[in-house]
Amino acid sequence: MTTTRRTFLGTAIGAMGTGLVAxxxxxxxxxxxxxxxxxxxxxxxxxxxxxxxCRECSAGCGMTARVREGRVVKLEGSLDHPVSRGxxxxxxxxxIESLYDPERLAAPHTIAGPLGWDAAEHTFAAGIQRxxxxxxxxxxxxxxxxxxxxxxxxxxLAALGQPGTQLVTFEPMAATWLREGAHRAFGSSAAPRxxxxxxxxxxxxxxxxxxxxxxxxxxxxxxxxxxxxGRSIYIGPRLSLTAAATDEWISTEPGxxxxxxxxxxxxxxxxxxxxxxxxxxxxxxxxxxxxxxTVAARTQVEPATIRRLATALVDAAPSLVVGPGRxxxxxxxxxxxxxxxxxxxxxxxxxxxxxxxxxGDIEPAMTLAELATAHxxxxxxxxxxxxxxxxxxxxxxxxxxxxxxxIAAFANQLDETxxxxxxxxxxxxxxETWSDVAPRAGVIGLQQPAMSPVLxxxxxxxxxxxxxxxxxxxxxxxxxxxxxVVRAAFDAPAxxxxxxxxxxxxxxxxxxxxxxxxxxxxxxxxxxxxxYPLVVAPTLRHLDGLLARSMLLQELPDPLTGYTWTGWxxxxxxxxxxxxxxxxxxxxxxxxxxxxxxxxxxxxxxxxGLLAVPVGYVAPLLADxxxxxxxxxxxxxxxxxxxxxxxxxxxxxxxxxxSRKVPRSLPQLPKxxxxxxxxxxxxxxxxxxGLAIDLDSCNGCGxxxxxxxxxxxxxxxxxEQVELGRAMSWLDVQTFDDGDEVSFLPLMCQxxxxxxxxSVCPTEATYHTSEGLNAQVYTRCIGTRYCENNxxxxxxxxNFFDWRRDSRxxxxxxxxxxxxxxxxxxxxxxxxxxxxxxxxxxKVEGRPLRDGEIVSACSATCxxxxxxxxxxxxxxxxxxKLAASGRAYHLLEELNTQxxxxxxxxxxxxxxx
Numbered sequence: 072m073t074t075t076r077r078t079f080l081g082t083a084i085g086a087m088g089t090g091l092v093a094x095x096x097x098x099x100x101x102x103x104x105x106x107x108x109x110x111x112x113x114x115x116x117x118x119x120x121x122x123x124x125c126r127e128c129s130a131g132c133g134m135t136a137r138v139r140e141g142r143v144v145k146l147e148g149s150l151d152h153p154v155s156r157g158x159x160x161x162x163x164x165x166x167i168e169s170l171y172d173p174e175r176l177a178a179p180h181t182i183a184g185p186l187g188w189d190a191a192e193h194t195f196a197a198g199i200q201r202x203x204x205x206x207x208x209x210x211x212x213x214x215x216x217x218x219x220x221x222x223x224x225x226x227x228l229a230a231l232g233q234p235g236t237q238l239v240t241f242e243p244m245a246a247t248w249l250r251e252g253a254h255r256a257f258g259s260s261a262a263p264r265x266x267x268x269x270x271x272x273x274x275x276x277x278x279x280x281x282x283x284x285x286x287x288x289x290x291x292x293x294x295x296x297x298x299x300x301g302r303s304i305y306i307g308p309r310l311s312l313t314a315a316a317t318d319e320w321i322s323t324e325p326g327x328x329x330x331x332x333x334x335x336x337x338x339x340x341x342x343x344x345x346x347x348x349x350x351x352x353x354x355x356x357x358x359x360x361x362x363x364x365t366v367a368a369r370t371q372v373e374p375a376t377i378r379r380l381a382t383a384l385v386d387a388a389p390s391l392v393v394g395p396g397r398x399x400x401x402x403x404x405x406x407x408x409x410x411x412x413x414x415x416x417x418x419x420x421x422x423x424x425x426x427x428x429x430x431g432d433i434e435p436a437m438t439l440a441e442l443a444t445a446h447x448x449x450x451x452x453x454x455x456x457x458x459x460x461x462x463x464x465x466x467x468x469x470x471x472x473x474x475x476x477x478i479a480a481f482a483n484q485l486d487e488t489x490x491x492x493x494x495x496x497x498x499x500x501x502x503e504t505w506s507d508v509a510p511r512a513g514v515i516g517l518q519q520p521a522m523s524p525v526l527x528x529x530x531x532x533x534x535x536x537x538x539x540x541x542x543x544x545x546x547x548x549x550x551x552x553x554x555x556v557v558r559a560a561f562d563a564p565a566x567x568x569x570x571x572x573x574x575x576x577x578x579x580x581x582x583x584x585x586x587x588x589x590x591x592x593x594x595x596x597x598x599x600x601x602x603y604p605l606v607v608a609p610t611l612r613h614l615d616g617l618l619a620r621s622m623l624l625q626e627l628p629d630p631l632t633g634y635t636w637t638g639w640x641x642x643x644x645x646x647x648x649x650x651x652x653x654x655x656x657x658x659x660x661x662x663x664x665x666x667x668x669x670x671x672x673x674x675x676x677x678x679x680g681l682l683a684v685p686v687g688y689v690a691p692l693l694a695d696x697x698x699x700x701x702x703x704x705x706x707x708x709x710x711x712x713x714x715x716x717x718x719x720x721x722x723x724x725x726x727x728x729x730s731r732k733v734p735r736s737l738p739q740l741p742k743x744x745x746x747x748x749x750x751x752x753x754x755x756x757x758x759x760x761g762l763a764i765d766l767d768s769c770n771g772c773g774x775x776x777x778x779x780x781x782x783x784x785x786x787x788x789x790x791e792q793v794e795l796g797r798a799m800s801w802l803d804v805q806t807f808d809d810g811d812e813v814s815f816l817p818l819m820c821q822x823x824x825x826x827x828x829x830s831v832c833p834t835e836a837t838y839h840t841s842e843g844l845n846a847q848v849y850t851r852c853i854g855t856r857y858c859e860n861n862x863x864x865x866x867x868x869x870n871f872f873d874w875r876r877d878s879r880x881x882x883x884x885x886x887x888x889x890x891x892x893x894x895x896x897x898x899x900x901x902x903x904x905x906x907x908x909x910x911x912x913x914k915v916e917g918r919p920l921r922d923g924e925i926v927s928a929c930s931a932t933c934x935x936x937x938x939x940x941x942x943x944x945x946x947x948x949x950x951x952k953l954a955a956s957g958r959a960y961h962l963l964e965e966l967n968t969q970x971x972x973x974x975x976x977x978x979x980x981x982x983x984x
Contacts, residue, residue, distance in 0.1 A: 122149050122569030124508045124516040126501040127162045128614040129215045130285040131510030133569050136502060136521035143502055143521050144885045145782055147931050149569045153514055154288050158934040161611050164777035165621040173877040175483050176497035177526040194494050196541040198477035199450050207449025210237045214455040218507040219557050220532055227535045230544045236436045241456035244616045244698060248400055252408020258583035261427035265393055267292030270424040272387035276328055276411055277307035277399030281770050283609040290934035294768040307398050309606050309683050310676035312630050315813040316770035322678050325604050326594040327370040328399045332410040333358055334366030338381035340417045347416035348581025357587040384418045391424035397607050400699035401594030416582055427578045428512040443467035453480040454531055459487035460617050461690045463664035481531040497528040504530045505554040516570040517561055597663055602703030606683040611772055613687030616698055622787045623780055628718040630771035630806055632672050635716045636790035638688035639672040643679040650706055657711040660704045662692025670715050716793040722808045730766055730807050730814040731976040738978055739957035746967040750825045759843035759943040760901055761971035763953040764817050767978050768937035771815035775929035776802050782928035784884050786874030799868045801899040802929055820845060820866045820899035821970035828858035843971050844901055854894035863963055867898045902927040922948040
């Protein structure tokens with residue numbers, strides 16, 4: 072037969088298709104098309120969106136999952152959810168990584184190895200039956216489950232004849248002292264809730280609220296406070312990320328925060344006379360010992376500063392005092408939290424910026440300490456809790472495990488605790504199963520599956536129902552599946568919205584008669600008397616207190632140090648001199664129950680005589696199960712020296728005014744006259760896409776960087792390549808420490824009208840589009856890197872390798888974005904795929920684009936709402952109004968590159984102390 076071009080192509084394509092199916096079927100754990108039976112509304116190439124709830128920490132942020140061809144490819148915040156309001160933190164963005172984790176469990180396990188589900192369910196039921204026959208207790212140890220799952224656990228225990236109090240919550244990062252302090256102050260079990268946006272002044276007592284607790288909600292509140300010209304002040308021993316985002320940092324002698332708060336309360340009471348329900352003279356007498364001179368001497372804070380703080384708390388009404396945070400929460404944490412509540416009460420903040428939300432009937436439960444000392448437990452069911460991962464901190468609890476004859480663990484990875492279980496049952500990922508989460512009163516977020524399970528996993532609640540039915544213990548349990556229970560509790564509008572949301576009325580709050588009667592002023596530290604006090608530094612990478620399993624979270628640089636893939640010991644130059652160490656020297660820390668070795672990071676941003684360690688690395692040094700300011704440690708140089716992986720970029724501006732600031736009283740930058748150009752004028756006939764970045768709102772959290780990684784299929788290169796300067800992030804948050812303050816500058820391709828990169832590319836791989844984008848054609852790029860060398864902003868990245876991805880990880884790639892190969896230069900595209908999707912949708916509907924309809928990944932996720940994407944050609948757009956602001960400027964304006972990225976200068980009145 073004569074071979075023609077047509078027959079050749081037909082034969083080649085057929086062979087290629089056969090080869091692709093064969094090769095994919097060998098390496099992919101599922102069918103080539105994940106949704107072989109698609110839903111009725113599914114269309115190839117068109118994204119679907121599902122509302123759910125993030126389970127990466129206890130904040131319970133609302134989440135929207137974008138699904139393509141049955142696969143979740145991107146996570147965003149849910150606009151309707153009152154906690155997230157459309158934003159996500161870096162950990163929420165990285166949650167998709169755990170969905171496609173190559174190490175995720177794919178089958179039940181016993182000590183002998185993997186087994187099928189039928190055998191696993193039989194083993195599970197037999198273990199529970201032996202405990203019941205022996206008259207032993209059955210206990211569930213679970214992560215916080217404030218919703219239907221927790222209720223199901225209690226109902227299941229009741230069906231087995233066990234009290235619901237045997238559901239034990241494991242939440243090592245919980246700031247329990249805040250709720251206990253509020254209970255002491257007001258005599259109420261209500262949970263305190265902060266409203267930063269409603270305040271005109273926020274005073275943080277060591278509370279790192281943009282890195283701890285509910286970081287997305289608090290970052291938004293702080294940004295709204297700043298937008299309304301409110302001020303914020305941080306009091307603590309270390310300049311944390313939260314402190315860097317405030318207007319002023321006041322360093323106090325560690326352990327004296329209680330004295331300062333009570334001194335402020337006395338001064339404020341003298342101004343306002345507000346006793347919040349106490350009889351005349353009661354509060355005055357209890358605050359009498361804390362006069363100005365005594366407080367100044369104890370805290371080493373100038374009397375004028377203390378008086379200024381007290382005056383500001385009254386004059387900037389409503390104000391808000393938050394804390395104490397774990398950086399200062401020592402043995403007197405509850406008493407300090409009580410004192411903070413008193414200060415808020417006398418300042419008139421309760422009910423305005425500090426709300427006491429009702430908690431309802433809270434059933435008392437067995438504590439971790441009671442569980443650790445129990446000897447009559449016949450079966451322990453562990454649900455996404457990993458106490459063994461914290462080392463000696465929970466030694467008593469881990470020792471108890473050895474006494475339990477049967478332990479079943481529901482987990483996604485074979486973590487340290489699952490390795491000790493007799494039976495490990497792989498649970499669905501939270502993006503694959505039904506539940507709901509109620510992080511606070513009035514907020515019930517619906518957790519619905521966004522895709523079919525990737526692996527042969529089963530929902531933990533359903534497995535408990537299977538076991539109960541096998542044992543004939545079904546009293547009070549539902550007849551159907553757990554998913555039926557959850558779906559029945561939500562109507563269609565609630566499912567579409569992602570939950571049920573309301574704002575309950577505050578509980579009445581007056582100070583309790585015995586408030587401050589037993590105030591513990593001193594914070595006693597454990598450990599050697601000649602040791603260094605240890606400050607636990609919260610980070611967004613370690614919201615659960617453990618080292619991040621996510622490679623993305625490890626690759627993201629710490630905002631203040633730039634370190635990746637490692638921890639550090641932060642110490643003042645005077646402390647470093649006493650120890651004989653310099654930055655990069657490995658320091659050994661010996662604590663109450665273990666030792667860690669980390670590189671030193673010498674910085675003036677921590678108080679002399681202290682050591683600070685990120686929370687994910689500090690567990691071996693603590694013994695009381697409390698991540699707070701509780702211990703002293705021995706420190707010594709080991710003699711080793713390493714160079715920690717560090718992202719590119721300097722920490723000084725060298726007078727270039729890259730991150731600019733303006734006085735709050737006159738937020739105007741000098742006007743810059745247009746410069747002559749050697750380039751011909753460039754016309755953007757319809758759109759000129761751009762970004763506006765408000766540096767006054769940016770707190771450096773890095774959520775934008777994480778979102779860019781996921782949206783654009785950026786590779787994780789590892790510690791060695793990062794140290795070689797080969798990190799592939801398209802968006803870096805530059806940190807500048809200019810002595811008087813720390814500032815942050817998100818930096819990406821500036822999409823210049825007069826782009827220096829375009830004129831030097833020999834293959835025209837980079838060019839300027841009619842919509843103002845500096846485009847990159849990967850198939851033209853031959854890797855000369857001329858564009859990278861000619862870019863004054865240093866924002867282009869070169870692929871030195873074909874970065875490898877596991878077959879399961881490839882399921883999470885965004886199909887709208889090309890995966891680049893070795894030898895190609897890449898950079899920020901302003902999420903051109905999102906622009907095209909929005910334009911096509913508007914065209915289909917026969918209408919013009921609406922402002923805000925298209926958002927880049929970075930602007931969508933920003934908790935502080937510091938990044939605005941839009942059309943600079945539209946004079947009515949939000950970005951055009953920002954670009955016309957008196958605070959607007961471009962980077963390196965003297966180069967006349969005419970960028971499409973506009974920055975808004977920070978508003979600052981004075982230098983930090």
